[in-house]
Amino acid sequence: MRFLIDEMFSPDVAHQLRERGHDAVHVAELALRAVPDPDLLTVAATQARVVMTENAADFVPLLDARVAAGAEVTPVVIALKRNLPRGSGAVTNALATRLAAWAEETPDPYRHVHWLG
Numbered sequence: 796m797r798f799l800i801d802e803m804f805s806p807d808v809a810h811q812l813r814e815r816g817h818d819a820v821h822v823a824e825l826a827l828r829a830v831p832d833p834d835l836l837t838v839a840a841t842q843a844r845v846v847m848t849e850n851a852a853d854f855v856p857l858l859d860a861r862v863a864a865g866a867e868v869t870p871v872v873i874a875l876k877r878n879l880p881r882g883s884g885a886v887t888n889a890l891a892t893r894l895a896a897w898a899e900e901t902p903d904p905y906r907h908v909h910w911l912g
Contacts, residue, residue: 801848811891
C-alpha cells in the first residue's frame with residue numbers, strides 16, 4: 796500500500812513501513828511540511844496515497860467537502876497518539892505495526908476516513 800505520513804508522526808514510521816514492503820513517505824521527504832491540509836490531501840489523492848494523520852478535526856470535513864464537490868478523494872487513516880503506547884520509539888513501532896496490519900486486512904480501502912484502533 797502507498798502511504799503519506801503526516802508531520803505529527805515521526806519519519807521513522809515511513810521507514811518502518813518501507814521495511815515491511817509498503818511504499819511509504821513522510822511529508823518531510825516530499826518537502827510538504829507545513830503545507831495546508833487541503834493541499835496535502837490533493838497531493839495524496841494525485842499520488843494514490845493513503846494519508847496517515849492524527850488530525851481528524853481538519854481531515855474529516857475536508858474529505859466530506861471533496862466528496863460533495865465531486866473531487867478526487869483518497870483514504871485517510873486517523874490514529875490518536877493517546878491510544879498508542881508511550882515511551883522511546885513505542886509510538887513509531889506501534890503505529891507502523893498497526894498500519895501494516897490494517898493494510899493487510901484492508902487491501903482495497905474505501906476512500907474516506909478509517910480509524911486505526
